[in-house]
Structure formats: structure tokens, C-alpha cells
């Protein structure tokens with residue numbers, strides 16, 4: 001038994017801010033942002049929430065799979081930007097979709113590795129026979145965690161959601177490879193929900209500053225981590241599954257920075273054409289970036305049954321991981337068709 005993707009969906013807020021808009025907020029410019037990151041614009045929530053985007057992406061994935069919400073047995077949402085602490089975003093998605101038979105929970109905190117870890121979790125349940133169907137979503141309102149006065153970070157992030165419907169199949173399961181290094185966690189932090197009861201524990205001074213309420217990042221440390229660890233984990237996942245680079249049709253990486261994707265391709269000695277990118281349009285949408293890209297490729301008719309893909313995520317924690325996906329989603333359905 002294995003877990004296979006049978007439908008994809010995404011939701012992108014319509015409001016956009018391009019690099020010139022960002023240059024109106026902080027001391028930066030379009031050329032610097034394009035050259036250093038590849039980002040040209042990002043979509044930002046107005047009326048949407050992390051939960052509403054997740055629900056819409058999930059609804060579109062169900063339509064793409066030709067499945068009813070009542071058939072879902074599991075809903076997982078990967079997010080670091082849920083709009084409330086309780087209830088979890090997955091339960092809000094359940095309510096919105098009417099997925100009354102689903103067990104629902106969030107995978108918080110794994111940030112840009114979140115979708116890969118949620119996918120692995122769903123796969124494990126499906127392979128074990130615990131559930132037969134699952135909806136896996138990455139949804140983020142990173143604009144709410146972004147310090148719009150910090151030019152080192154506010155140029156990078158955007159909002160959106162992507163989703164995949166999975167079901168138990170008869171084929172072979174692929175082994176994932178994942179890692180974490182909590183010792184390097186200070187490279188990427190956001191302490192807005194730092195827990196202190198004010199009675200027996202005190203907030204640390206740095207947790208009371210404005211900056212600590214938003215994403216703080218040692219950009220160069222994260223960059224170096226990504227260009228070293230991502231190629232390594234891709235090699236590991238290929239070896240674990242007795243595959244070679246030539247067996248892989250596309251590498252779908254977390255969309256953090258064009259230079260990171262290019263460096264990973266170079267280290268793997270693979271052509272950059274095997275690394276599709278859409279970060280120019282959306283920026284870094286954390287756990288949503290991989291499923292948004294997957295949905296674009298699926299709806300664009302780029303993926304054919306039997307092709308093997310590698311999904312690879314990396315981010316805060318630090319965490320990173322890769323998984324092989326054998327494409328098995330027969331339905332093509334461009335938006336607006």
C-alpha cells in the first residue's frame with residue numbers, strides 16, 4: 001500500500017505588491033531584490049485568512065480529484081501563521097468543506113519544510129491502512145509575521161495556499177528522508193507567541209521588542225544551510241529509493257530564493273530546467289510554496305502518470321527533507337476551464 005496524489009488545488013490572494021511597492025516602505029530597490037532573490041512581486045491577503053485560503057485550496061483539490069469532502073478521512077494543514085491558536089486551521093477547513101468524517105490537525109512550526117512533513121505524515125497513515133483518503137494543505141499569511149520595516153526580510157515573503165488530495169494506492173511506497181538541527185534554530189525565529197504566563201515566568205527583554213514579534217532571520221546562515229543541506233538530502237532520498245538523477249522528471253523545491261534553487265541544481269549536476277520556479281510571482285510562501293507549484297504544474301499539463309518527482313523543503317528549526325512522488329493524478333483541469 002502507498003499514498004498517492006489524486007488531485008491538487010491552490011488559492012492565491014488577488015492583491016499584489018511588487019518590488020517598487022516594497023521600495024516605498026524600506027530602503028531597497030527592484031534590481032537588488034530581483035538579483036538577490038528572483039522575487040518580482042508577492043500576493044498579500046486582504047479579506048482572506050490562513051484558514052479561508054486553506055479551505056479554498058482544499059476545495060479546488062477535491063474538485064480536481066473528483067472526490068467529495070465527506071470521503072475525506074484525514075485533513076492536515078501545515079502552517080506557521082494560523083489566524084488563531086484554537087481551533088486548529090485543519091478543523092476550520094473541515095467546517096468550511098463539510099468534511100464531517102475527517103480527523104483534523106495542524107503541523108505547526110516546521111515552516112518551509114511543513115508541506116513535506118505533512119505529506120510524509122499522511123503517506124504513513126495511508127500506507128499503514130489507518131486512513132484511505134487525506135487532504136494535505138500548506139497555507140500561510142506570512143505578511144502577518146513580516147516586519148515591514150526590515151528590508152532584510154520583508155522583500156522575501158508572500159501569502160497563499162496549496163493542497164493535495166491523497167488516497168491509498170496499491171503501489172510501492174517511497175522512503176522519505178528528513179532531518180532537523182535545533183542547535184541552529186536561532187538562524188530563523190519568530191517569537192510573537194513566546195509563552196510566558198507573567199506569574200512565574202518573565203518575558204525576556206528581547207521578546208518584548210517589536211522586532212521579536214516578527215520573523216527574524218540570519219539570511220546568510222539560512223542561505224548557506226540551504227545550499228549545503230538540500231542537495232545532500234536529495235542525494236539521500238535518491239539513494240534510499242535506489243534512484244538516480246536521470247529517473248527524476250522534476251525537482252520541486254521550496255521557493256525561497258532563485259539563487260538557492262540554482263545552487264542546488266549546480267551541486268546536483270542537474271539542468272536548471274528540471275527545477276521549476278514560480279517565486280518571481282509569489283515570493284516565499286513557506287509551507288504553501290511546494291503545493292502551489294505542484295498545482296501549477298498539474299493544471300498546466302506538465303505532469304504525466306508514472307513520472308517521478310522529488311519534493312524538497314527546508315526552513316526554520318532548522319528542518320529539511322525530501323520525498324519522492326510518483327505522479328498518478330490523471331485529471332488535468334486548468335483554472336477557468
Ligand code: ACO
Nearest residue numbers: 028032036111112151152155219220222223256257315316
Ligand atoms: N535592499 C537593499 N540592500 C539590502 C537589502 C535590501 N532589501 N537587504 C540587505 N541589504 C544590504 C545589506 O545591508 C548589505 O549591505 P552592506 O554590505 O553595506 O552591509 C548588503 O545588502 C548585502 O546583504 P546580505 O545580507 O549579505 O545579502 P545576501 O546576498 O545574503 O542576500 C538574502 C540576502 C536575500 C536574505 C539572502 O541571504 C537569502 O535569500 N537568504 C536565505 C533566506 C531564506 O531563504 N529564508 C527563508 C527560509 S525558509 C523559512 O523557513 C521562512
